[in-house]
Amino acid sequence: MDRIRHYIVLLLFFVSMASGHSQVVDTNFISPVAISVYDSIDDVDSLAILRNRVEALTRRLDSTHVAQATLRNRMRELVALKDSLVYLNDLYQSELQDKNRLMSEQVVAMQEKERLLAEKEELYREALTNSTIDRAKWEGELKAKEASIDAKAREIDYLQKDIDAKEVTLRSQRENYEHVLNEKERYRHLVDSLQKRVNAIEIENIRKDEENKYLQQKAKEAEEKAAITLNKKKKVRPIQGIAMRFFRTPDWDTRLSYNEDNTIRGAEIRNKNAGNIEFDFVTGASVMLWDLSDYFNGTKKDSLGNPVVLPDIRRFDQKFNYDLGIYVGFGGSNLFKNFYIGPSFRFVDFFYLIMGVNVCEYEILTGGYKEGDLLQGGSLKDITAKSWLVKPFIALSIDLDFLSYIKK
Secondary structure, three states: OHHHHHHHHHHHHHHHHHHHHHHHHHOOOOOHHHOOHHHHHHHHOHHHHHHHHHHHHHHHHHHHHHHHHHHHHHHHHHHHHHHHHHHHHHHHHHHHHHHHHHHHHHHHHHHHHHHHHHHHHHHHHHHHHOOHHHHHHHHHHHHHHHHHHHHHHHHHHHHHHHHHHHHHHHHHHHHHHHHHHHHHHHHHHHHHHHHHHHHHHHHHHHHHHHHHHHHHHHHHHHHHHHHHHOOOOOOEEEEEEEEEEOOOOOOEEEEEEEOOOOOEEEEEEEEOOOOOOEEEEEEEEEEEEEEOHHHHHOOOEOOOOOEOOOOOOOOOOOOOOOEEEEEEEEEOOOHHHEEEEEEEEEEOOOEEEEEEEEEEEEEEEOOOOOOOOEEOOOOHHHHEEEEEEEEEEEEEEEEHHHHHHHHO
């Protein structure tokens, strides 16, 4: 009985531990003039943002692994509870078999008692019919039978007491068994729910693993692209930008000119593109001749070990690349009739300031005509011709590698 009580107390301890644990678990052209320096730097930092996304996703993945491990520990506890339930069931069946055995022994004892009573009655009847000489003999036999009957009665009483004790034990075990069965049913539903959650977490882990692999691949591609873009040793860089040249493409036309008395003087030649400045979209390449990054960043040192910085040039907190090179490019719709050439200055990694000459084919007036003269017979085509002119220009351009990098 004491051993059974210890088993019941141990089972209740496991159930309380499992209940406490369950509470824990439940709870096509881009104008480079319009792009500022700082916006460009922010776009370059997109690689760092991508790395932060990978780190955040890794942390989320670790938390789901922890939750999954907690759920698996809970399932192991439920398996232990199931084993305890099986043990209690075996104990209950053993006690029930003992009770059945005692009851069988009691039935045999009662049958033996009835047999002894029948023999006593038989002896008593025989004593009445026999002579008085044999009375003492029969009385001795009757007393012996009565003693056997009393012993059987006491044996039956002891068996009844054992049966009553077994009945109390079985009743208590039956109640505990029913309670454990109810707990098992409740935990079975809980296990089903936890299993669904585990499956969902495993699916989420697989999805996050795939997303993490994708982000890592994108980060690797971005690093490779950034390495190409930020490559200081790259000598030739394709660039695009806007050039301001100090000569407008002539657009010749004629209009009627009148005298003061409103009589027609003739057809006056005019240029509809008035002014001295014109903007052109240019594409070309810059070849680095001298690297000036150390001077601007203050890392160049003289013979005494002092930093060499260009005068009146304020150092930036962040180190950028600077160089001086030669630029050759094309502009307009007809690339082979509009050339740009001149020195280029690269600053803040990606931007180029270019000054030089524009060699372009223009339509000019011939035959001594100039703007404002009257056309003397013929048509405008008769007094115009194609000619190459050399004019100064200034341009602001941006690295094409950088443009493709920030686009992605």
